[in-house]
Amino acid sequence: MTARYLLLLALLFGSLPGFADIHILVPEQSKSLEAAAEQIKTEMRSRGIAEDELSIRYGLQAPAEGFDKTDLLLALGPKAANFALQHGQQNKIVFSFVEEAFIREATEGRKVGSWAAIVINQPLQRMYALAELLLAERSNKTVLIPNSLNNALLNKQVEELSQNEALQLIHRSIEPNARNISRLEDEFYQAAMVLAPLDNELWRGKNARLLLHQAYSYQLPIVAHSRAFTKAGAMLAVYLSKEQVAKETADLVKTWQAADSFAQDAIVYPEANLEINDNIARALRYKPELIRQQLQQPEQKQKILGRQSRAR
C-alpha cells in the first residue's frame, strides 16, 4: 500500500520541471566552450538552480539510456546544437552561441515552443536604429546594406525594414566576389553609411577587407556586427560578450524551469555592447564622445543595445 503511494508521488513530482535535469552539452576539444559552460553553470546556480540538477556533458556523448524526455538540453555551439537536435527529439532544447540562420535552418519543422536560441547575430533592427541615431543630424540618410545573394534571413530583415521611412535603404544582394564589390561604386557614392550585419560570405575574409576599403575610400562609416571590424577599419560595432550570452542563457533556462516552456519568441538577441574606433570616427567627422553620451540615455540604450527577441 505504502509502495503504491510512493510510486504515485514519484510520478506526480517527477513530472515537475524543478526535478528535471539540465544537461549542458559541450563539444570535445573546445576549451572556449568548456569555459563558457562553466560560466553558464555559475550563472544558473546564482539564479537558484540546484547543483545536482546540472550536468556538463563534454564530448557530446548521450547517456546509454538516452536523455529523459523531461530533461533540458543546453547546447553550446553548432556541433552541440546538431547533437541535441539528433538525440533530444523529445526534449526541450536551449541553443546558445549559434548563428540565427543556422538555427533557423536546423530547427526547421521542430515543434514551436520546444526550443529557444541565444544567437550571436545582431538584429538588423538594432543596427538600423543605431544608423538612425548617427544620421539624425545629417541630410544624407541613405544607408547601404550589402549582403550575399543567398542570405535569405538578411534579405527578409531588410525587406521588413524597408517599410520604415526614417532612413533610405540601398540593399544589394550580390555574389560575394571582388568584382561585384568593386562594382558597388555608385552605391558607395550615394550612401552616407554602410551596415555590416553577420554574413559569412560577403562580410568575411577578403570580401570584408574590400568592403571596408571601399567604404573608407568613399569616407563612409561602417556599423558592423563584430568588434573585429572596428580593428579592421569600421567606425563602430555592436557586439556581444561571452558574459552577456552566458547570463542570457541562464535567464532563459530559469524561465523554462519556472514555466516548463519558452516564450513565444524563440530567437533571443542578448543585450549588446558598443565599441567605437575613435580615430576612424573623428576622421569621418563623427564625435565618439557624443555617440557614447547619447547611448547612455536609457531610452536610446534600450532601443539600440537592449535585449531583443523574435519569433521563429
Added chain:
Amino acid sequence: MLARNIRSQLLFIAMMPLLLVVAAVSVFMLSESLDDIESSLERRGNDISTQAVLMSEFYFYTGDVQRLSEIAGILINIDAVSSVRFVDVNNKILAEQSKHNTVINKDRLFIIPIYSKDVSPDEVSALAGIEEDQEERLGQIEIALSRDEHSSLREKAYLRIMVVAVSAVALGIFMVYLFGRRLSASLSNMAASAKEVKMGDLSSRSPEDGEGEILELQRLFNRMVGSLQENEVQLQNRIAQATKSLNESVDELSQKNTQLEQQRQEAIELERSKAISDERARIMKDMHDGIGGQLVASLAMIEKEKNSEIRDNISSALRECLDDFRLIILSLNVSDSNLQALLADFKYRINKKLSKLNIDMRWQVDNGVDAVNIQPQQSLHLLRILQEIFANILKHSGATEVVLSVSILDEKVQLKVDDNGVYKAPDGQGGHGLKNMQWRAEEIRGSFDIKQNDSGGAAVEVVFPVLQ
C-alpha cells in the same frame, strides 16, 4: 727637468685612457650613427612600403593594373625611391617604375608580400563556429631605396664624430696641460726649496699652493725643513756653548798659566831677593862688623882723647858717619819699615842738630801714617830726601821753625816740610841736591815740589803712593 718629466708623465698617464675612451666612444658613436642611418633607411623603407601596401592592396585584389601603375608613378616621385615594382603571385610584373635603367647594387631593396587578410572573427563569433579564413598570397611589392642620401648622412656622421673626437682630445690635452702644469709647478717649487735646503738655506720653504696630497706633501716638507732648522739652531747653540765653555777653559788655563808664570817669576824674584837679601845681610854684617866696628872703635878712641875742637869735630864726623852707616845698614834691611817709626827715628837724630841751631821743630803726623809700611829702598830714598831738605834748612834758610806734616790722602803719602826762613829759588835747573831729590822721588814713584811759602820760607812737598 723634474717638471718636464712629471708633466710628460702626467700627459702620458692622462692621455692614454682619454685616447682609449675617445676611441671607444667614437667607435660606439660611429656604430650608433651608422645603425641610426641604417635604421632610418629601414624605417623610411618600411613607411614607404606600408604606404604602398595601403595604396595598392585593393587593386591587387581587383587586378587593376592601371591603378597599380598610377601608384607606382606616385611612389617613384618620392626622393629616396629609385624603383617600384608590383609583381603578382606568378612573378608577373604588373607595374614598374624606375629612376635608373639598371638596378644599382648599393640600393636597398624592400620586398613586401601582399596577402588577402581576413577580418578575424571576434570571440563570440568563434564560439559560434565562425572560423578564420586562411591568408592568400596575392603578390608582392618591390621598392628600391637609394643609399645616396644616406651616404651623405654617413659622411656627415664620420665628420661629426671626427670633429667630436678631435675636440675631445684637444680639450683633454689642454685640461691635462693645465692640471699638469699646476701639479708640476707645486712639485717644482718644492724641488727648488729642497735644493736650497741642500745648499744649507734651512729658512727656505716650499709655497703651500698645491692641493690634496701635493699640499700635504708640501706641508710635510716644510715641517721637515722646520725641524731641520730647529735642530740646526739647537746644534749651533750647543756648539756655541761648547766653544764658550772651551774658551773659558782656555782663559782659565791661560790665567792659571799666568798665575803660574807669576808664581814662577815670584819664586825667581824671591830667590833673587833671597840671594840679594842674603848678600845684603852678608854685606850688612860685614859692614856692621867691619866698618861699623871700626867706626865705633874709632869713636870710642877719639872720645877718650881730651876735649878739643878737633876731637869734637872728628867725633861729630864719626857720629854722622855712624848714623849714615846705620841708615845704609837700615836700607839694606830686607823687611819693610814702618813709616811712623822711620820718621820718629829721623826726628830723633835731626832734633839734636836743630836744637844746636835753636830751630824749633813741629811734628804733625796723622794717625793713619802708623799703618803705612815702606820698603827699605823707599826708606833710604825718603830719608835721603829728608836729609837733603833739612841740610838745606840748616845750611841756607836761617829758619827758626820747621814744620813737618805727614798725611794720607787718596792712598798717597803727602809729606810737607815748611820753614820760616828765606827761600832762594834755584838757578836754572837747580843744583845736584835738588836733582837728586827729584830723582829719588821718581824712584819711589812719587813727586817732588819746592816753592816759597807764605812766610817767605821754603815749602817742600813729596807725594808718593802707599805700598799695597
